[in-house]
Amino acid sequence: MNKIFFVLFFLSVSIGACKKGFLDREPYTAVPVATAIKTVEEMGAAVNGVYASLRGAGIYGRTIPIMGDLMADNVYISTQNSGRYTVQNNYSTTVVTAEPDGIWTGLYSVIKNANLIINADIPASPLTDVARDQFRGEALTMRAWAYFDLARWFAKPFTVDANAIGVPILLDFDQNAKPSRESLADVYARILADLNQAFSLMTQTKSSAYITKYVARGLQARVYQHMGDWSKARDAALDVVTNSGFTLVTASGYVSYWRNPAPLTNKVETMFELSLDAANNNGTNALAYIYDPAGYGDMLATTSLFNLHTATDVRRNFFVPGTRAGQSVFYVSKYANGNSVDKDDVKMMRLSEIVLILAEAYYRLADETNARLYLNMIATRRDPSFTGYTSTGTQLLEDILNERRKELAFEGFRFQDFQRLNLVIDRGAQAPAAARTITTDNHRRIQPIPQSELDANPEIGQNAGY
Amino acid sequence: MMRKLFLLSWLCCIAAIAMAQTKTITGKVTDQKTGTPLPGVSISVKGTQLGTTSKEDGSFSITIPSDSRALVFSYLGYGDEERSIERVNSLNVSLSEGEGRKLDEVVVVAYGTQQKKEITGASTVVKSKDIANIPRTSVDQILQGKVAGLQSITPTGQPGAIQQIRIRGIGSITAGAAPLWVVDGVPVNTGDFSRNTTTTNALSGLNPNDIESVTVLKDASATSIYGSRAANGVILVTTKKGKAGKSRIRVDSEVGFSELANYPDNGKVLNAAQWLELTREGLVNVGATQAQIDNIMNGYGVNSGVDTDWLDLVTRRGGQQQLNVSASGGNDKTTYFLSLGYFKQEAPVIASDFKRYSGTLNLTNKFSERFNIGTNLSISSVNQHTPSGGGAFANPIDAVYFLRPTQNPYNSDGTLNISRVGNVNFPADYNPLYIAENDDKSMNNLKIFGNINAELKLLKNLRFTSRYGVDYFNMVENVYNNPFHGDGRNAGGRIAFNYTKVFNWVFTNQLNFRQGFLGEDLILDAMVGYEAQESKEKNVDARKEGFPPTLELNAPTVAATPALFIGVGADFAFESLFSNMSLNYKNKYVLTGSFRRDGSSRFGINNRYGHFWSVGAAWNLDQEEFMKNISFISAAKIRGSYGVNGNGDLANYGWRPAFSYGFNYNGQPGGTFNQIGNIDLTWELNKPFNIGVDLALFNNRINLTVDYYNRKTSDLLLNRPLPPSIGFTGTLQNVGAMKNSGIEVTFEATAVRTRNLTWVTGFNFSNNKNKITRLPGGEFPDGSFYRKEGKDFQSFYVRQFAGVDPQTGDPLWYVDATKQTTTKIYTDAQRIIYSSASPKYFGSFNNTLTYKDFSLDFQFYYNFGNHVRDQWAGSLLDGQLPSANKYAINLRRWQKPGDITDVPKYQYNVVNSSSSFSTRVLYKGDFIRLRNITLGYRVPQSILNRIGFASGQFYVRGFNFFTKTFDERLTFDPETGVQSLANLTIPLSRTITFGLNFEF
Secondary structure, eight states: OHHHHHHHHHHHHHTTTTOTTTTOOOOSSEEEGGGSOOSHHHHHHHHHHHHHHHTOTTTTTTHHHHHHHHTTTSEEEOSSOOSTTHHHHTTOOOTTOHHHHHHHHHHHHHHHHHHHHHTOOOOOOTTTHHHHHHHHHHHHHHHHHHHHHHHHHHSOOTTTOTTSBOOOOOOSOOTTOOOOOOBHHHHHHHHHHHHHHHHHHOOOOOOTTSOOHHHHHHHHHHHHHHHTOHHHHHHHHHHHHHHSOOBOOOHHHHHHHHHOOSOOSSOBSEEEEEOOOSSSSOGGGSHHHHHOTTTTOOEEEOHHHHHTSOTTOGGGGGEEEEEETTEEEEEEOSSOOTTSSSOOOEEEEEHHHHHHHHHHHHHHTTOHHHHHHHHHHHHHHHOTTOOOOOOOHHHHHHHHHHHHHHHTTTTTOHHHHHHHHTOOEEOOTTSOGGGSEEOTTOGGGSOOOOHHHHHHOTTOOOOTTO | OHHHHHHHHHHHHHHTTOOOOEEEEEEEEEETTTOOBOTTOEEEETTSSOEEEOOTTSEEEEEEETTOOEEEEEOTTBOOEEEEOTTOSEEEEEEOBSOOOGGGOEEEETTEEEEGGGOOSOEEEEEGGGTTTOSOSSHHHHTTTTSTTEEEEOSOOOTTOOOEEEESSOOOSSSOOSOEEEETTEEOOOSOOOSSSSOOOGGGGSOGGGEEEEEEEOSHHHHGGGGGGOTTOEEEEEEOOOOSEEEEEEEEEEEEEEEEOOOOGGGSBOOHHHHHHHHHHHHHHTTOOHHHHHHHHHHTTTTSOOOOOHHHHHBOOEEEEEEEEEEEEEOSSEEEEEEEEEEEEEOSBTTOEEEEEEEEEEEEEEEETTEEEEEEEEEEEEEEEOOOOTTOTTOHHHHHHHSOTTSOSBOTTSSBOOOOSSTTSOSSSOOHHHHHHHOEEEEEEEEEEEEEEEEEEEETTEEEEEEEEEEEEEEEEEEEEOSSSSTTTTTTSEEEEEEEEEEEEEEEEEEEEEEEETTTTEEEEEEEEEEEEEEEEEEEEEEEEOOOSOSSOOOGGGOSEEEEEEEEEEEEEEEEEEEEEEEEETTTEEEEEEEEEEEETTSOGGGOEEEEEEEEEEEEGGGSHHHHTOTTEEEEEEEEEEEEEEEOOOOTTTTSOEEEEOOOBTTBOOEEEEEOOOTTOOOEEEEEEEEEEEEEETTTTEEEEEEEEEEEEEEEEEEEEOOGGGTOSEEEEEEEEEEEEEEEEEEEEEEEEOSSEEEEEEEEEEEEEEEEEEOTTOOEEETTEEEOTTSOTTOEEEEOEEEEOTTTOOEEEESSTTOOOEESOGGGSOEEEEOOSSOSEEEEEEEEEEETTEEEEEEEEEEESOEEEETTHHHHSTTSSTTSOOBGGGGGBOOSTTOOOSBOOOOTTOOSOTTSSBGGGEEEOOEEEEEEEEEEEEOOHHHHHHHTOSEEEEEEEEEEEEEEESOTTOOSOSOOTTTTEEOSOOOOEEEEEEEEEEEO
């Protein structure tokens, strides 16, 4: 009889039970973070993850480009609206407003993921070093991009006070960190260092959905522009225009260029865009959907912006007259695929912008001939009937800024131009009565450090006025 | 290795105690009434595991230690009988039918059975007669009102729906609050595993007619041996087993129908004339011009003559049917129980039904005198049709309210209308009749469930038991939306397929030891065991769109475009050591203790194993000499317990710092560090204290049990905010605390007992008080609730409605809690913490009247002290959404100055928030329901004998027959789930069944 017992006993201690690791259950969709990036291939997948998070509607997928036009003079919100971004339209932001919280949280999440890639210890190998350096360069560029926008949205303009308080700099993950804000100069130094390193690491060009070395260089031009360091801005922009191999889109191809929802490999115009395809997109939270009258249709172009366009300007095609809430309005059709399966990609950098930075830099460096050359490179391409600007002095500067306004409309640039130039914003009569003229001392031009950060981090300081 | 040594050393030290002399006793067991021999009666030596069963002719023979004092005879449906065997060698015993003496019962407890006298914890047993033949789809629904301290709530009338069970209050904020279910010793997965069905219930695969008993364990002494899963209570289910003796076949059959139960008049909708009048009045009230009014009214079909009663169209008389056939029997070596079951229930709403086919085989074999083997095996197939719920256009109940009475269900040729042009057709919403006819939303669950077990008597007082149990199911959900009308129209027809497979196995090994000391005055009962459990879930979800333009085909293959493919899984494992012990001195003083060491994959690596324990004591006063003379006391017991257990119902992988894939980019796979995890994360801690009294008076004619409990839960999982600049906004930590305390009373009395008439009456009562005691992150509003230290977890956070201005008809709200001033501006009124969604007390009244062969049973269920919220009042009251139909309560709206009413002026497209969440749409949740009333007739023994039947009974049963509510403003039945939130679910049904059962 005891043999039965021993059979049972043997079974009881052998089946499954005493198996080592019995309680270690790995999830089906995740790996332990500590060992997530061991190979170049895993590094590449992690880089894809950061691109995917940049796409988020709380940052570059919608909020950042919308706020960049709405808080300036390009866009206003219809009285018939879905309730989105009305706080920004009214200039009534507080510490609990969702959008600055979303930008802050979203960009620092990008930084956390980029840090994981940048700090990944991938052994050197002649077979994979090129890919590893490329991925590290892409991650460094994305981290720089995030810090640049944190600095632009949450701190004073660098051109106003380079030693103003900036944002926390985190270069690796520490779950117990209570970071404090670094000076703006330190933040910009970090951005430039990352971009320099990125430029030297990257050698590959995949498609417009991925960062290349000249995207890093182009971003550097944009950063120097915001710092007012015009000779460096000129050098960086000129490097892109001369050496990158990208070309400008023609007038006849301009509309179809914007209609195309897919990334490009022909190096025409788009230097970098975030891919939103049929499988991975923002659905009804897409940038396109909030402009599209068949979507929310909340965002309307201001009359002042429309009036800048000549009748032969190809960009005028993007203003679609309509009626909303009993008013004659201009809908925006720059993003045409809000209701398509494949959604519009989010343009992060186009050659036109770099050319206009170059024009502005030459103007600031008192080379008006070259300033006009590059300004007209854009202006005459967009309006084939236009023979080009001949202006000089401050009129030339105004023409450059107006050309920027037209060329980069609805892409989120306009507000930051007002910021770096420290100009009063005249939003026109279509803006809410209480928020038509935004003086340079309006504290809401700088976003508040969100309540969620203040609550959890005693080391952080708030911006003035909140 | 430590574990093996531990088990072995236990074995050795126990073996040393065991040897003694023996003697043999023979005799016969008969039925007291008829004198017929009773086979299969279980005969055991009191205070030991030793025992045998009577043979075919009722005779028995048992060899026992010579120092044994008494034998206990027990038989299903008969009272236990205890006989002294000192200086006795033969014994004839007759047993009488009935419940037996309450305090002598043997009841199923955690990891075994126990005599009631030895129990120190709070537990309640529900027997098969109260579970079988009830027109409910699962046993958890049947438990409503049967157990003090157990709240069982139906959140929807969908057949096969999840049932919400809370034992002794809600004990968690973010983790699970449902009890652990253990069926035949196997902890099973319960809950709703569906992803695309409105509601399902894993327990609905278990046929309630196969259940012998349910034991609900409530306090530390009863539950702590289940360690980290005991905090929300434990429910033990034991299925029916065969008995040695004559083979018996039993048939239970019933048919009936279900219709809408309590449906308050105020919650019905308006007919066309009423609705059109209201709409016109609303337009006038907002100053619309005659031209505007005519334009809108014409659009709504003012002269169309259409007057559709959507409630009537989507409801029906649903069929109800049950058929259960079982065979049982066996001999002294082998017993069996075999059953087949069929259950069908149609809701009183179209496209909502449930069917179950089930089969059970329970076998035991006495391999030798010392070795038993057995198996319990059950297979079931559940088919369920479930319409979309809540605010979905495809929900027929949504359609009742949101469709206008002027929308036409039919075309002039009698076909179903699906035109999308114009307001008398379906421009946005759906024709529910077309959806019910042409869409399919179904679920099939194939469940295989059971265990194999073996028991070896190593020594006369040492027993080794091993059990391997499996709980497997395979769920397939199919949702087809036709290409012409409804959810599938934009996609050109759509099919979604969701596949779920769960394999859960549990391997349990235990050693039981029972030994008397001091000449049986002191009995030691000890058990030690080891258990491992692994549950694996696999999911596949797929979707295709673009069907051919026909209603004939819905196979995914014919659809053009793949739209979704998801495959994922979820696993967990537990590994445990456990032990309990009881010391019983002369049945007077009982001391118990339990211990469990639990490890789980759900706990962070820093806190992977936890230790849980309990101590309990009982004093059976009736055994004391000084009580023996008090003749009216049949039994009296005081018991108390305290202990520590846990709630391990956490997310499977929540503690892991994880880098997750699925963040894909440009057609390439991508991953991010998206879960910060917490390697310290662990179970929530529960410390229940219980003190109780059991009393049986006047020869057991009166039974009373009273318990007081106080359970403190701590280490509740809450989100601790982190600075977003580090890349995460928060992490779950074990930081919160909560307290539940209350009183439970169970009373039963045989008020009348004469030759022809008996009347048994009783009630149970539960009261629970919940309080959040620690919220380190501070108080916060959470939807319509407010979480604050010192307040009930489910306290509402609501503006106070102050009535209607008699002059203007405008709604008024109180500005603040003082109720001194009112405002017409909704947002100017402060929200206050108000009442709770949890009842203050609930329970039932039960009565059984038997006159000769007739019997009448009725049970009232009651629930008092909570408020219930209408989630859809905003749209269905007043003019906020004028395109929808309205609750009939809008008929008593303010119409002219001087009108005194609580329903404001009807204004078309009103924006004053009159119907938004306020105390106006928060109703008293109090109700009393006649849950069950059964009139039965038992065929007399004389007739049965003539036709050769063992028993026969006919009955007619009404379920949810009558409901009394206490708030006349209610627009729905107040039984709306734990959160007390009405959400356009399938309404509760009232069922009437006619049944018969017989046995031969």
